[in-house]
Amino acid sequence: MTSEPAPTRARRSDATRAAILRAARERFAADGYDRSTIRAIAAEARIDPSMVMRYYGSKEGLFAAAAEFDLRLPALAELPREQLGELLVRHFLDRWEGDETLAALVRTATTSPGAAERMRAIFAEQLTAAMAGLADPTEAPRRAGLVASQILGLALTRYIIRLPPVVDLDPAELVAWVAPTVQRYLTGPTPASA
Amino acid sequence: MTSEPAPTRARRSDATRAAILRAARERFAADGYDRSTIRAIAAEARIDPSMVMRYYGSKEGLFAAAAEFDLRLPALAELPREQLGELLVRHFLDRWEGDETLAALVRTATTSPGAAERMRAIFAEQLTAAMAGLADPTEAPRRAGLVASQILGLALTRYIIRLPPVVDLDPAELVAWVAPTVQRYLTGPTPASA
DNA sequence: GTCTATAATTCGATAGAC
């Protein structure tokens, strides 16, 4: 009951802040950082452009606030080891289609160094953390990187570039094809020549 | 010997055109379409910005000219079937590190619809053509799409976002890890649930 | 807390001299 600071009354500005953030995520996701203008974001949030500056300081500050993202990965070591690929691919597909922030990040990370750094942090920290206790610590980062290469490639071709054959696959087919790849990157043997 | 129009004398402007194209590829590859300015491209080519307009009409026209790309894929059906994954991953790594145009395309395809269309065309046409006679024609596009998802994911994480574990892998290790994935997408059995 | 007005840049594109 006292877990919240219990503001004497809900500030009216909270709704505005949230509306700005929602609009920002939508515009950044659809157009990327450069093509998204503060004016367009404000228009979508139905507020004045200057409010964006007031609340977030600058366009970069707004993006930083909009680009917070939790992959919500479970601890992989506690799941059935032979189903990890399937579970992980399914989890990412759900996460991707339920929150457009990830698409915004990918779009932006290709041109903005700041967003690329955020992307590196998200995958390095969250994915590596989720893999704790799963693989040899020396190899864990490498395996996480390989998983990221397939997962992000799937996102790029399905949600960003929209390559027709990848778009047309339904989630079950996608899982069936891609899960073995992720499974091998996670738990497969280290190749001889590596 | 008569395969070329044999211009009476080499036009001086050819060198300028080539310099512009080279600079454009470099800027587009480094910064993407939006952040690349005609002024910056002209400065890098050490010519006047108005020359860019004169030769290519507009910024979009310049990009279209700079984004021509041949993956130079061999006919896969004529190669040893069980080495296709390895050969293809190696080919793409070489192609990617030898020509920055591909990186420019990926960077730009994430924000520019025109560049995304170009990307779809390149992978749909060239990759599907290279796979002629390799797989059931009904399944070929799907398999090509899956290959693209892994190859483009590799490019995204290694050359664009620069995820440290993926950057640190040397080409031989990368081939050893990723080739089996591509091999399965190309020649593996269709999964049961698909 | 919200909006108007505008400053300060920057860019793509054009016109025209040489």
Next chain:
DNA sequence: GTCTATCGAATTATAGAC
């Protein structure tokens, strides 16, 4: 064939009225 000068539009960001 190359360059100077500049237009017109769009942007981020600021100052200040209400």
